[in-house]
Amino acid sequence: MSKFLKKLLKGVLADEELSKVYSSFDMIGDIAIIKIPDSLLTKKNIIGEVILQSIKNLKSVFLQRSSVSGEYRLRGLEVIAGDEKYVTYYREYGCKFLVNVATSYFSPRLSTERLRISNLVSPGEIVVNMFAGVGTFSVIMAKKHQIKVYNIDSNLDAYILSIINSKINRLKDRVFSIHGDSQEVLRSNSFKDRIDRVLLPLPERAHEFVDISINCLKPSGGHLHFFSHIKSDTKSQVVPTSEAYIRNLFSKYNFEIKHTQIVRDVAPRIYQTVTDLFIFK
Template sequence: MRYRDFLKTQLKNRLPEDIQLPSGFHIVGHVALVHLNSSLQEYASIIGDATLSFDDRIKSVAIRTGPTSGEKRHPDFEVVAGDCNTVTTHIENGVQFRLDPIRITFSGGNKRERINIVKQIKSGEIVVDMFSCVGQFALQIAKSTDALVTAIEINDDAYQFLLDNIRINKLENRVTALLGDCRKVHPINYANRIIMGYLHNTDLYLPHALDTLTQEGGIIHMHIAIQRDILEDTTSRIGEICSRKGFESQIQVRKIKNYSPGVDHVVFDINLGLL
C-alpha cells in the first residue's frame, strides 16, 4: 500500500478529513525523514507513530523543522517517534555509510549519478572529491574501481563519519581524507578527475579545481543549483575560467533534478586539455 493511503487508513478519525497527507519520505538507514506542511505539524507525533509501522526498516521518524543551512549544510530535523539514536548505517550499492541523517545531509537525488560515475572511471585514475561529506562519491568510486581517491570535507562532524566509513569499507589504502576548506587544502597538479558535489555557487570553486587537475587535463564534474535562464551565460563563463588557467574545455550540461521553482540541479561535465 502507498504511504499516503497507509496513513489515511491508520489515522482515520484522528485527522481532519480534507487534510493533505505526505506522499512519501526519505529513508536513510533506520531513519525515516518526513516533510510535513504547516497544517500537519500538530499531528507530527501520530504521523510519526504510524510511519514506524509502515516499513520494518524504520526505527526512528524525524520531521523537517527548517531548511538545510550554511556552507556545512546543516539539516534541521526533530525526532517525533521511535528511537532517539539516529546514528545509522545506510547501504547504497554495496557501500556502507555510517552517519546521522538529522545532522548531516545524505541526498537520494544523486544516487543514480554516484552509480553512473563509477562506470566512467578508467584503470589507474586519480580522483579528488572536493565536497566529500561522509564519502557518498569517494567511497562508491574507491569500492568499485582501482582509482586512488582524495576526499576533502570542511565539516568536522561529516569528516569523522568519513573516516569511519573508509575503515568500515576497508578502503584505507585507496582513500585519503582531508579535513578543511577545499579552496585551501586541495592538492596541486595531481588528479585526472575531480568531483564537485556541492550546489551553491560551485563555479567560484572551479579555479581551485583546475589547480588540482594535472597539467595535461582531465575531467571535472561540477554540480550546481542554477536558474535556467543563466545556464548559457554560465557555460561561457566556465569556458573563460578554464582558458585563463591554460585549459581548452569541452562542456556538457546534464540535468539531475528540479531544485526549486525556475532552478535546476545540473552537472557540468568539463573535459579539459592543454590549450
C-alpha cells in the same frame, strides 16, 4: 513514494489534508526524514507513528524543520516517532556507510548520480572529491575501480565518518580523507598538476572553486563534474540554461561540455544539475 505515503495516511487524514502531503521522504538506514506542511503540523506525531508502524525495521521518524543550510549543509530535525537516534548505517550499491543525519550532510537522493559518475571513472585515476561529506561518492568510486581518491571536507564530524567508512568498506589504501577547506588544501604543491578528475558536488559554492580545481588537473587535462542550482520556469530549458551558465563561468578556459543533466528538483522551479566537462590545459 508519494502514492505510498498517501496510501499509508488514507483514513488517518482527510482527503483535503492528504492532498497537501509532500511528495516524498528520505529513508536513511532505519531513519525516515519527512517534511510536513504547516497546516498539518498539529498531526505530526500521528503521521510519524503511522510511518513508524508501517515500515519494517524503521526505528526513528524525524520531521525536517528547516531546509539544508549553513557551511555544513545541515537540516533542523525533530523526532516525531520512535527513538531519538541520529546515527544509522546506510547501504548503497554494495557499500555500507555510517551516517549521522544531524551533524553531517547526506542525501540518499544522489544515489543514482553517485553510480553514474563511478561508471565514468577509469582504473588508475587520481580523483579529488571536494565537499565530500561522509565519503559516499568517494567510496562508491573506489569500490568499483583501483583508484586513489582524496576526500576533502571542512566538517570535522563528516571527516571522521569518512575515515570510518573507508575502513568499513576496506578502502583505506584508496580513499584518503582530509579535514579542511578545499581552497586551502588544494593550494599545496602536492596537488598541482596531479589530478585526473575533480568532483564539485556543492551547487551553492562550486563556482568559487573553479580556478583551484583546474589548477590541480594534469597538464594533459582532466575531468570536472560541476553541480549547479538552476532556476527555470520550464523543465525543458534547465539543461540549456545550465550549459549557458557553465560557458560563462569557464569562459577563460579551454573546455568541452560532455554531458549535462538534471539531478533532482530542489524547490519549485529550482533544479540541481550536473555538468561533465573535460578541461584542456
